[in-house]
Amino acid sequence: MSVLPVLLLAVPLIGCLAVLGMRRAAVLVGVLTTGITFAIAVAIAFAVDYTRPGTHLVTDAPWIPPLGIRFHLGVDGVSVPLVVLTALLCFLSMIYVARREGTPERPHSFVSLVLLTEVGMLGTFTALDLLLFFVFFEVVLVPMYALIAGWGGAGRGPAARQFILYTLLGSGVLLVGLLVIYGHTSTLDMVELAGRDGAGMSRAVQVIAFVLVAGGLAVKVPMWPLHTWLPDAHSEAPTVGSVLLAGVLLKMGTYGLVRIAVPVLPEGALAVAPFLGAFGVIGIVYAALACLAQRDLKRLIAFSSVGHMGFVLLGIATLTPAGMNAALFANIAHGLITGLLFFLAGGMAERFGSTDMDRIGGGTLAVTPRLSVLLIIAAVASFGLPGLAGFWGEMLAMLAAFDPAAGLNRPLYLVFMVVAGLGALLTAAYFLVMLRRVVQGTSPRRQGVLDVTPVEYLAWAPLVVLVFVVGLWPGLVLVPTVDAVRFYLGGL
Template sequence: MILVAMLAVPFLGALLTLISPGGSQPRLIRLARLHGLLFSGLTLVLAIVAAVAFDYGHRGPQLGVDHEWAPSIGLRFHLGVDGISLPLIVLTAALTFLCMIYTARVLPAGDEGAGSARALVGLVLLLEVGMLGTFISLDLVLFFVFFEVVLIPMYFVIAHWGGSPGAREGARAAANKFILYTLLGSGFLLVGILLIAVNAHTLDITTLATRHGAGLSHNVQLAAFALVGLGFAVKTPMWPLHTWLPDAHTEAPTVGSVLLAGVLLKMGTYGFVRIAVPAAPDGARTLAPWLGLLAVIGIVYGALACLAQRDLKRMIAYSSIGHMGFVLLGIATLTPVGLNAALFGNVAHGLITGLLFFVAGGIKERYGTGDLKVLGGGMLAKAPYLASILTFAAVASLGLPGLAGFWGEMLALLGAYRPDGGLPRGTFLTFMVLGGVGAVLTAAYFLRMLSRLTHGPVAERWLKTRFADVRSYELLAWTPLITATLFIGLWPKTLLSLTDGAVRVLLGGR
């Protein structure tokens, strides 16, 4: 019952936080911090227990729970974890706990004091329930329910704690845009799920994966892949359905940006690998060139957009469009190499971009702005440790060999060099070249950003201002991300050996 407990603990924590007894404002804020640390910490322990109990020699789902939910329509409460979902489960639990460590010291009181602090912690714990549930669900309807659970907590996190105190209009507009886009995508996803279920006569994700499209006509598979793909593409986000992302990231508080980039974007690409590709392989093969085309457009567009940005968080947000483009390119190849690249890129992006948003939040807290022109240069002189961590995260994100960001991008390009035999190789070779151009542009905008922020003379406006360097709670929250980025960058087999077996099962044993 590890997986059930993994859902129950943060849900219970959210309820206790939201209904905790009255008292003085300082006491309630301390209680909210304690609840956040305790329940997210327990959830992380359960995720680690699941990783320890996992049989790494077995390719199929494990640690499962399978009970009837609504027998008349074949709906089951079916949970399980395999090599595809396990890394994302640990990543989700770890990022949530690190956000609580960070929040425990900088918990924004918002506009309503202690009540606002309690609400923020409670909503983040509810968000964790939805994120974890998405990755462990093995029933289509259950997957959809958890996929949607994350929307309302994230909406309020952006709308109520985003922007700046007294000026929440931009945050509310960004939250409205986020919810409208994602709800539209969810409508397409639901129709696609129902189309699969009606024609396959099952809602079980593992059964659909073992059939590899058997019993579904080509036209049904084509329509199903297009519909569920649109739903997942909005969440990823794939160009041109990305326009909600920069606004949401720019306005969201630090913990919202970290979880949005580190986990919520992965729910879309995870859906492609878990549901769209194995359930409708003929549809995937037909539409893969179009998916690859949109992926490389996103890679190049994201990099060019980053070169035009003046706000640090907005630049990092646009970088996510490019990085997720590499993930989608890997999926579009329909090969074990490409899908492993996508899963590796998911984890690497979660670690690195989560760290980037943490550091961007620290910079904005100190300087009071994220405007690159206003920030000026000389950060190495004013806050050398903070600037060093920013440099590490940037070079990891641009794909420096030996760090986590390198392997996902390199393997995605390798997958494009040798796509599935049923795909046009010349087209994917073009995609590989365009992806390589995007990788070069990625290096350009990150190096440009570092030259403007960390090097050079200190801007005149900051000469007499003293800034705190990396604080202890920041170091505690950021060090695990730095360590994991180094570890899987130097030993990529640790992650690839976990995902490869499950990927081959989804692709029919190839």
């Protein structure tokens, strides 16, 4: 029985409750709480033996004994990188909020909601019981809805309602799928279910359950054509909300596919994987074309997330160790890069009064050179420049599509690879167009525009460093996941 997973959830939960009665010290408590949580996440990362497949640091206690439901927590090579990413982005978000000019209205409520969101995200990545996973999966929705509705932009009301309605609908479908699994296996234990390799469920049942589970998770990814809630939610959310939404919440869907749907329902995965791949590559091209038509910087970054998660879906759809590792790597890279992009978009909005690229007017390199250079780094990383974090996930996903798992249609996957490659070229095109419109050109006269402040450096520099480190040393992310992925694909 390990105490570390419990502490990982207990610290932000205690902080969430503590700041409700505060006014002036709420942000400071938020910084301290997320900092301690990040330290616990790092301790967990170093405590796990990644060469030994299976779960580590397990906590298992009765929760609802009559139904056999347990409070079952633990981590493995698949979940640890996401746990660390979540804790890091929450910590950096609190540092960003701590700026004198960045303190939101009703800071105690804002910080409390961010900490509650952190509890839900970390719980999702550490839960080892299907019902507990679902509970944490749902915990995230209400505070994120409140962050968008309470601190978002002018269109925050419709955006928040669209977010909650879409995600609740997906959650309902997911719950039905989980109940189908339970009805045919009489267990909700994710470890036991993964070890059974679908035993006790016929092929037809597995296909039905996979469609339900994957369909519910796909809303959160979001997979085309279930993505329509995302651009408005990102555009209207406060900067911290956008960072957490893109950096972590989208990963909850793909994590569920890798950790639950594929290992628990292997025959269902083989039947449905080509459709996941098709939707993924359509999303890549669609998102790139949509980005070329955008005028708003935040909407462009939001649509780009649909494309990047399309590469994650393509990797998962190959059902190969290379594809799964590519998907997990792309998850982490996208969280680092897109989190940074939304931080920078928030910085642009504060300085130039808008994220509309026409209103920003171009020429920011002359006015705010440091901010502009950071934007250039994040953009070229996002379109997959070799040596930066965005390169490996997309390249490995396309490489995996060249040789998918046995039982899948290889010519079809070769088409997926070619279409994904075209999408990668379009991705580079729209980011370069964005940089030309925002960074280059002649700047209109602007007086008193500040460049990056010391606190902003403190919040953004770790992401910039990690974008380079992960790009130059991909083993930092791949080493933890390799043996875990082989373990979960053992039944395929």
